[in-house]
Amino acid sequence: MWTLPPGDTVLHLLSWVALAAQSMTAALAAGRRSMDWVGVCMLGAITALGGGTVRDVLLGHYPLAWVERPSYLAVTVIAAFATILIARLVDRLTTAFLVLDAVGLVVFSIAGCEVAWQINVSPPIVIVAGMITGCAGGVLRDILCNDVPLLFRAELYASVAVATGLVYAIGFVLKLDGDLWTFMTFAVGLSFRLLALRYRWNMPKFVYVGSERS
Amino acid sequence: MWTLPPGDTVLHLLSWVALAAQSMTAALAAGRRSMDWVGVCMLGAITALGGGTVRDVLLGHYPLAWVERPSYLAVTVIAAFATILIARLVDRLTTAFLVLDAVGLVVFSIAGCEVAWQINVSPPIVIVAGMITGCAGGVLRDILCNDVPLLFRAELYASVAVATGLVYAIGFVLKLDGDLWTFMTFAVGLSFRLLALRYRWNMPKFVYVGSERS
Amino acid sequence: MWTLPPGDTVLHLLSWVALAAQSMTAALAAGRRSMDWVGVCMLGAITALGGGTVRDVLLGHYPLAWVERPSYLAVTVIAAFATILIARLVDRLTTAFLVLDAVGLVVFSIAGCEVAWQINVSPPIVIVAGMITGCAGGVLRDILCNDVPLLFRAELYASVAVATGLVYAIGFVLKLDGDLWTFMTFAVGLSFRLLALRYRWNMPKFVYVGSERS
Numbered sequence: 189m190w191t192l193p194p195g196d197t198v199l200h201l202l203s204w205v206a207l208a209a210q211s212m213t214a215a216l217a218a219g220r221r222s223m224d225w226v227g228v229c230m231l232g233a234i235t236a237l238g239g240g241t242v243r244d245v246l247l248g249h250y251p252l253a254w255v256e257r258p259s260y261l262a263v264t265v266i267a268a269f270a271t272i273l274i275a276r277l278v279d280r281l282t283t284a285f286l287v288l289d290a291v292g293l294v295v296f297s298i299a300g301c302e303v304a305w306q307i308n309v310s311p312p313i314v315i316v317a318g319m320i321t322g323c324a325g326g327v328l329r330d331i332l333c334n335d336v337p338l339l340f341r342a343e344l345y346a347s348v349a350v351a352t353g354l355v356y357a358i359g360f361v362l363k364l365d366g367d368l369w370t371f372m373t374f375a376v377g378l379s380f381r382l383l384a385l386r387y388r389w390n391m392p393k394f395v396y397v398g399s400e401r402s
Numbered sequence: 403m404w405t406l407p408p409g410d411t412v413l414h415l416l417s418w419v420a421l422a423a424q425s426m427t428a429a430l431a432a433g434r435r436s437m438d439w440v441g442v443c444m445l446g447a448i449t450a451l452g453g454g455t456v457r458d459v460l461l462g463h464y465p466l467a468w469v470e471r472p473s474y475l476a477v478t479v480i481a482a483f484a485t486i487l488i489a490r491l492v493d494r495l496t497t498a499f500l501v502l503d504a505v506g507l508v509v510f511s512i513a514g515c516e517v518a519w520q521i522n523v524s525p526p527i528v529i530v531a532g533m534i535t536g537c538a539g540g541v542l543r544d545i546l547c548n549d550v551p552l553l554f555r556a557e558l559y560a561s562v563a564v565a566t567g568l569v570y571a572i573g574f575v576l577k578l579d580g581d582l583w584t585f586m587t588f589a590v591g592l593s594f595r596l597l598a599l600r601y602r603w604n605m606p607k608f609v610y611v612g613s614e615r616s
Numbered sequence: 617m618w619t620l621p622p623g624d625t626v627l628h629l630l631s632w633v634a635l636a637a638q639s640m641t642a643a644l645a646a647g648r649r650s651m652d653w654v655g656v657c658m659l660g661a662i663t664a665l666g667g668g669t670v671r672d673v674l675l676g677h678y679p680l681a682w683v684e685r686p687s688y689l690a691v692t693v694i695a696a697f698a699t700i701l702i703a704r705l706v707d708r709l710t711t712a713f714l715v716l717d718a719v720g721l722v723v724f725s726i727a728g729c730e731v732a733w734q735i736n737v738s739p740p741i742v743i744v745a746g747m748i749t750g751c752a753g754g755v756l757r758d759i760l761c762n763d764v765p766l767l768f769r770a771e772l773y774a775s776v777a778v779a780t781g782l783v784y785a786i787g788f789v790l791k792l793d794g795d796l797w798t799f800m801t802f803a804v805g806l807s808f809r810l811l812a813l814r815y816r817w818n819m820p821k822f823v824y825v826g827s828e829r830s
Binding site for chain 1: 429430432433434435436437438439440441442444445455459462464465466469472475476486489493545546547548
């Protein structure tokens with residue numbers, strides 16, 4: 189009889205792939221700004237690990253994942269460095285990396301919800317923790333690249349993280365079966381993100397041309 | 403006979419108003435940069451809650467206020483979102499919002515001092531904690547909007563926070579009556595800020611045109 | 617007979633000098649952006665104390681050094697303020713300040729390794745903690761000045777911190793004599809940095825001109 193593999197194992201494997209993918213796209217962004225090799229590796233590591241780090245610092249959840257397991261840090265640094273060598277290839281695989289980035293967004297959001305759930309915060313904060321885990325790395329990347337964070341300007345990115353967290357929290361409040369629900373959450377989140385990319389769904393913008401004050 | 407209401411209750415009510423006001427002015431700043439709706443809400447929440455969050459992270463004071471009471475987070479998100487609908491109105495009420503922002507600066511500074519005092523740090527750090535609480539949210543807003551923080555460039559803003567903290571710390575060292583002194587501190591801080599706005603008081607600038615090195 | 621003075625005492629004295637020097641060069645950067653006096657002092661303090669602060673927040677190592685000993689904060693604020701008065705002099709002493717900055721980089725890196733070692737993290741994280749302590753202050757300065765961090769773009773700065781941490785970690789793993797090895801580490805790190813400055817050693821850059829995507 190076929191059974192689902194344990195959800196945590198699958199998520200764990202996917203999160204390794206997602207860490208590498210996020211580090212590699214950040215490394216390309218670093219290359220567009222002519223950073224040196226050390227800067228490329230740092231930007232990769234900060235982008236890939238930044239979301240979980242911000243979440244843990246805000247929740248006071250120590251030690252941080254990469255402090256406890258430096259292998260997380262190693263994989264992001266290696267992925268960023270490898271990107272220097274195979275930049276053309278990474279760039280040609282745009283679509284693949286967009287999918288991997290979407291996987292990362294959803295996996296990190298779920299992982300963030302799980303950490304928050306384990307330390308017994310209220311459901312709204314579980315969702316916020318998921319959103320921070322999925323999104324904060326990209327915000328740090330954009331700040332370090334001296335851009336207004338892309339997250340604030342375009343695409344359903346944060347919304348996907350919030351939707352993922354919402355689905356997760358529903359299962360958690362209703363005490364549904366863990367593994368199955370995790371798969372459901374993953375499927376919903378990933379589909380939402382991929383559809384948003386495919387059909388260029390966008391959040392409406394708030395464009396305000398008022399008196400210049402701040 | 404008339405008695406003062408408990409200082410903490412008044413401060414608490416004022417802080418709700420100030421949270422909403424700071425979130426709304428941040429939302430206008432987001433609109434000037436054409437952020438999308440999610441970005442507007444995030445920028446509002448980060449601006450309004452950022453000061454207390456930075457203080458608590460630096461002092462290791464967990465759980466954060468908005469983690470413990472998600473209603474804080476809710477009020478800032480709702481205020482930011484409402485701003486999208488009533489932007490013209492908010493902008494026309496510039497003066498009212500400047501006053502509310504001043505109230506927020508002083509109330510947050512006092513709240514920051516109180517938190518620091520409760521965990522028994524030294525008086526200079528009590529003042530610094532007040533300043534961080536009052537000012538750091540605006541610094542985060544400016545970083546996310548890709549500006550040099552306004553705080554570093556103009557107006558008596560940080561100075562008001564420092565003065566507020568100084569008055570607070572004097573009462574604390576002299577063991578003066580809590581509620582009465584809190585009102586005094588609030589009155590001094592608010593007057594200072596409003597006078598600074600009215601008469602355009604400015605800190606002197608340090609303008610240096612030297613060899614370009616960093 | 618001549619004996620080495622205790623390494624910690626020497627490092628401690630050097631770190632005071634380095635704190636002041638880093639605050640002063642940050643103050644000059646503030647002056648180039650016409651910040652006001654309060655902004656100058658803040659930028660100085662954040663630059664000089666930021667590295668240790670980021671490290672402690674990431675490691676959950678409380679209380680922060682400057683919270684426990686506000687004199688650290690005082691020295692950076694005073695140094696920044698003094699720079700306003702003697703800017704021309706500071707600028708003319710460029711070489712001296714580059715050396716002091718190099719001393720600071722190495723001393724802070726060693727101090728960061730020591731803190732990490734005391735809380736029993738693994739050797740790779742000891743090195744990372746040293747690097748963060750040496751470099752993060754400058755990154756914060758550049759973010760607040762609205763620049764892409766210099767660290768990511770040029771010079772062997774982070775590399776010196778990593779090399780210093782590596783030498784430190786070797787001694788730590790081999791259980792070599794503390795004081796003597798600390799001096800060795802300091803000598804290696806400082807020489808590396810000064811040679812890099814003198815001969816304009818640079819990390820190779822990753823320049824990527826691809827399709828604009830992020």
